Structures are given as C-alpha cells and as structure tokens.
Amino acid sequence: MKKHRFLLTGIISLSCLAFCVLASVACGAKSVGFQTVIRSLFHLGESSFDANVVQARIPRTVFGILAGAALSISGSLMQAITRNPIADPSILGVNTGASLFVVFGIAFLHINRGIQYIGLAFAGAALTAVLVYGLASIGHGGATPIKLALAGAAASTALQSLVNTIMLPSTQVMDQFRFWQTGSISGADWADIRLLLPCFLIGFALSIFLAPSLNALALGDDAATGLGLNVPLIRAFSALAGVLLCASTTALAGPIGFVGLMIPHLMRLLLGPDMRKILPLSAVGGACLLLFADVLGRILGRPGELESGIVTALIGAPVFIFIIRKAKVNSL
Amino acid sequence: MKKQTKNQLSTITDGYRKRQHRYVFTALTLLFLTFALACIMMIYGNTIYSPKTVLKVLSGEDVEGAVFTIRTLRLPRMLTAILCGLAFGMAGNTFQQLLGNPLASPDIIGVTSGASVAAVFGILVLKLNGGTVSLMAVFSGLLVSVLIYFLSQGGGFSNARLILTGIGMQAFLSAVISWMLLKASEYDVANALRWLSGSLNGVKLENVPRLALVVFGAGGAILLLNRQLSMLQLGEAHAVTLGVNVRRIRLTLILLALLLVAFATSVTGPVASVAFLSGPIATRLSGNGKNGMLTSALTGSTLVLASDLIGQFALPSRYPVGVVTGILGAPYLLFLLLQMNDKGEHV
Secondary structure, eight states: OHHHHHHHHHHHHHHHHHHHHHHHHHOSSSOOOHHHHHHHHHOTTOOSHHHHHHHHHHHHHHHHHHHHHHHHHHHHHHHHHHTOTTOOTTTTTHHHHHHHHHHHIIIIIOOOSHHHHHHHHHHHHHHHHHHHHHHHHSSTTSSOHHHHHHHHHHHHHHHHHHHHHHHTTOHHHHHHHHHHHSOOSTTOOHHHHHHHHHHHHHHHHHHHHHHHHHHHHTTOHHHHHHTTOOHHHHHHHHHHHHHHHHHHHHHHHOOOOSHHHHHHHHHHHHHOSOHHHHHHHHHHHHHHHHHHHHHHHHHHTTTSOOOHHHHHHHHHHHHHHHHHHHSOGGGO | OOOOOTTHHHHHHHHHHHHHHHHHHHHHHHHHHHHHHHHHHHHOSSSOOOHHHHHHHHTTOOOTTHHIIIIIIIHHHHHHHHHHHHHHHHHHHHHHHHHTOTTOOTTTTTHHHHHHHHHHHHHHTSOOOTHHHHHHHHHHHHHHHHHHHHHTOTTSOOHHHHHHHHHHHHHHHHHHHHHHHHHSOHHHHHHHHHHHHOOOTTOOGGGHHHHHHHHHHHHHHHHHTHHHHHHHHTOHHHHHHTTOOHHHHHHHHHHHHHHHHHHHHHHHOOOTTHHHHHHHHHHHHHOTTSOOHHHHHHHHHHHHHHHHHIIIIISSSOOOHHHHHHHHHHHHHHHHHHHHHHHTOOO
16 A cells, blocks of 8 residues: 555656656747657757757756755755754755855855856855754754744844845846846756756765665654664764755755745655655655746746746745644644 | 742842833933934034034024935934834834744744835836835735734644744745846836845935824834733733733734834835844843833834944945844844753743
8 A cells, every 4th residue: 555655656746747847848938839849859850940949948947857856855854854844945044045155256256157156055055054953953952843943034134134235235246146046947058957967966865875764863863873873973964965955956046945845745745754755756746846836937927937936935935834834833 | 939038028129129220221321322323323424514503404594505415314314213213123022022032023024024025016016106105015014914913823822833924924925026126127126125125225204204103103002001011921821810801912012013013114124133133132231020112112223323324334335224234133143042042942
C-alpha cells in the first residue's frame, strides 16, 4: 500500500512536470501550438519562427526545473533539521541575506559575472541562516517556530534597511537590483544552467545520502544519538546542502520564496514522514510549481510577464497562513 | 517574599513612589529632548536661521528668503516628524504590550505593508496623489489588519498565530508591491519608493491638521484605556476577574493602534523600526511597572526627529528617515532577540 502510494504520487507528479514543461515551452507572449512544440523538440534542426521561439524557451524551462527542485529540497532539509514546519528560505530571511551581499557586490565590488553572484549570495545566505537559527535557538525550548519566524522576520527587516542604504544613493545599483530583487527565471541561459547544475547535483546527492539519518533525527536528538548518529555533524551537513541549494538558486534567479514551504508540506501529507521518499518527489514537485508559476506569470502578465518570484509569493503566502491555521498552536 | 515584616507595605509604597518619580522625570526629559530637536530642525539646514528669524517668520512676519524655507519646508517636516513619531511609538507600544512580545510591532507583523500596498497602488496605477492616497492607505491598513485578526482566530485567540499570520500576510503584500514597482515607469518609481522606506520629504502643511486630529484623538483614547491594558497584561483570567471586558478592550485597543499606524504611514510611508523601538527604549528608560504609553510616544517622536536630522545632514548623501531608523533598529533588534531568548520568554 505504502509502496503503491509512493509510485502513484511519483507518476502523478512526473506527468504534472511533463505537462508543465510543455506548457512552459508553449505559452507566453507568442503562443505555440502543442503539435509544433513537439515537432520542434524532436526535430531540432527545424528553423521556422515557431521553432525558434520554442528553442529560446528551452534554457528557461531547464533552469526552472533545476531551480524549483533545488528550492524545494532546500526547504524540506531546513524543515527537517530545524524540526519546524515553517522553515523556508524566505521566512528565515536567508534570501534577504543573499540580497544584501549581492547588492554590496554590485555597488562596491562591481561584480557582473554569475559565479561572483553565486559566491556572494552563498556567503550571505549561509551567514544569515546561521545567525537567524542561532538567535532563535538561544534560551528556553530551542528554536520553536514562533521564535524562528520572528528572528527571521526581524533579521530581514534589519538586512533590508542595509540593502536600502547601499541602494538608494546610486541609481545604477538600484536599476540593476530592482530586477534582481524579485526572483525570476526569465533571463536564464545555458551559462546559468552550467553554473547551477553542479551546485544542484552536490546538494541533491548530499541530501539523498543524508535522508536516512534525517529520518532518525526526526525522532529527537537523544534518540538519534542513541541510534549511533553524530547529530551535530548531520545537522551541519544538511544545513550546508540546504543553504548551497537555495543560495545558488537565489544568486542566479533572485529570491524566490515559498516553493520550499509548500511542496515539502504537500509531499509529507501525501507520503508520510519518510525523507527518502519526500526528498526526490519534493524535487519533482518543486520543479512543477516553479514552472507553473512561471507560466502563470506569463499568462497573467500579458503582454509582458509577471516574475515567478512574485507568483510563488502570491500562491505561497495564503498556503503559509493555512499551515499556521492548521498547525496546533501548542506545537508552535 | 519570605521576610514578612511590618515595613513591607511602606517599602512597596516607597518603591511605587520612586518608580512614579522616575517615570515623570523620564517623560519630562523626553519632552524636552523632542522640543530641542524640533528647534534644531527649524534652525539648522542649508541656510542657518537665527531663532529670532524663525520666531518672526512663524508669527507671520515676512522675512526675505526665509519664509519659503521655514513655512513650507521645515515647519511641516518638523510637525509631521513629531506627530508620526508619537503615532508610531504609541501604536507600537500598544501592540507590544497587548501581545506580550516586544517583537510584535506593526512593522514586523504586516500592518504597515497593508497601508503601503494601497498607497503604491494609488500612486502607480490610479495616478492619484495627496489626500486620496492617504485615505486609501488608512482603509487598506485597517482592512488588512482586520483580515489578519480574523484569519488568526481559529478556536480562540492566540498571539503566536496572530504574529505568524501577519508575517505571512506581509510576504504576500510585499510581493504585490514589488510587482507594481516593476511594472511602473521610472518616473513614478521614485515617488513610490518612499512607501517602502518611509520619508519626510515633500510633506505638506495641509496634511498636518488631519494627522494631528487622529494622533491626539486615538492617542488620547489609548491613554484613557491604559488602566484596562495594565489589567489585561496580568493575564486574561485575572483581567476578567478585575472586571475588564477582555474581548472588547482588546479589539478597541488594536483598532485604535491601527488607526494611528495607518494614518501615520499614509503620510510618511512606513518609517522602519520606530514602532518597534520606542516601547522597549521607553521601558528601559522609565523602568518597569508601567506600560509607559506616554514615554513611548515621546520616544517615538524623538527618534523620528533625530533620525531625520541624521539622515539629512550627518551622512555623506541624504537618506530618507526610514533608512536611518532602519539602521538604528537593526542592532537593537538583534540585541533584543538575544536577550529575550536568553531570558526564555515565551510568546
């Protein structure tokens, strides 16, 4: 029965993904019929106008799959290690941390290459994650959801004002950053994918490798130690994987929130608490959601487009409120 | 508490009197500080006018060159700074005391973004300006807060859920704001960006009376309800025993505080951290035992005035006041979090 359910969910989410991929290639300012899409996907030599449109949308779609999967895995890892239902890069202020470092880079170091963005965003995200988690876990009861959320919100407010300070005096920085600040996968090209892919693979491999230990960690620190695990080490590595995944995505696409919040919750609802099942399917689900958001943004924002980071927040924030309503307040 | 002596009662009254004195002293000092800063703001600037000139201009005389600067630029700026400071300080403190958490101020739990979103919409999409934008901001701020309140209301009132719902709402609204900003033309963006950081640039004298009315009306009402608020802080059960209609008082206080925040936000935009900083600073200055509504209000206006002066003159380029308060707020915020968690305080 359990096995069946895993297979069933897997099949459904993969077919969703296939559909989203098709939609992502087909929809947009210039809509292309599905037949043409399939024809031009399989006969790559073709060079009609429609085929060119399709070709131009391929890198964006591939990037969307990777980014969505990365964000979603990152979210499930963070939720697992903090044992906290609302952990998500956007709630924890990690995105703002990455933003601050990137703005700093744009303004003072004059960065313009993808790898530099990634490096700085990673440093910013990692520092913020450590800071916020550290702040929240001091004192009674460890890092409870409410303390974590408040620490995250507070840190984001603080960091945001620093971002403003750097940004306001310089119109050039403001212009470059205005478009970076709302996450979007529209500008992605093959170079971005080449940068994201290794980070994604490392993060994904690490998280799959850690999944059994994370299952044990869910029993509580004491039980996990009793089972022979090195709890701090596992936490550290999972956090590293989580931050790597969300920071590299944030660096290339800008802050995209709530993907990491929604999908792991959905998967946990469908599959139960086994991380070995949740992680791979979260990746598929995250890819689906981000592509879906991207397509929706293209449809809603016609003739231009609505950035996917905005769409995910518009869908995700109500889900977040729903999760809070559902969760027992005592456990919060 | 083990030593039950006869002197106990007198020690308590002594302590009470001491705290009372300290409170009055703090309030007077803050009042003086606000006044001093307000004077500096009128006198100091690109051109420095003597206090005599300022007084002359204010009393209606025409002094060449000074009339425009003082009456049109500095006076509304100074008055708005004071009033908004009062409003933010008092509203923030009300929220913090009511929800029992120093972090639960309007800027952190999403009320201000409710007002901002309508303002940005009004400026960028409907191309409105002035009074209509303010009105929209006020209504939307109120609406969003009521929505947050009811969304967090499943099976009894819970502070934790209220705060978390607010954070979620804020994420939603900031997404809407950034969407509108991205779609806007370059020219309008500068005007709308004010709504993201808070600024006193370009405030007009005609907005001041309305703001003053709301600040003194709602602020006065909050001061009147202060007694009930103190009882409420003893815990819901105690408050009911002491004859407080908990539900009604809580709702009234929240609404009043919201009115203050929304109105002030509609004039200046969300001046970061003032609502959040004032209460804790005031409590630290005037000591525990009172919920320090008056002192927080005064702390609020001192903060806004001082930050605006810093933002205008002390930094290499001119910053809007919200950026300065944001930076002032940051380290304090972290310190507060550290300390709060260290003491093991619960929400």
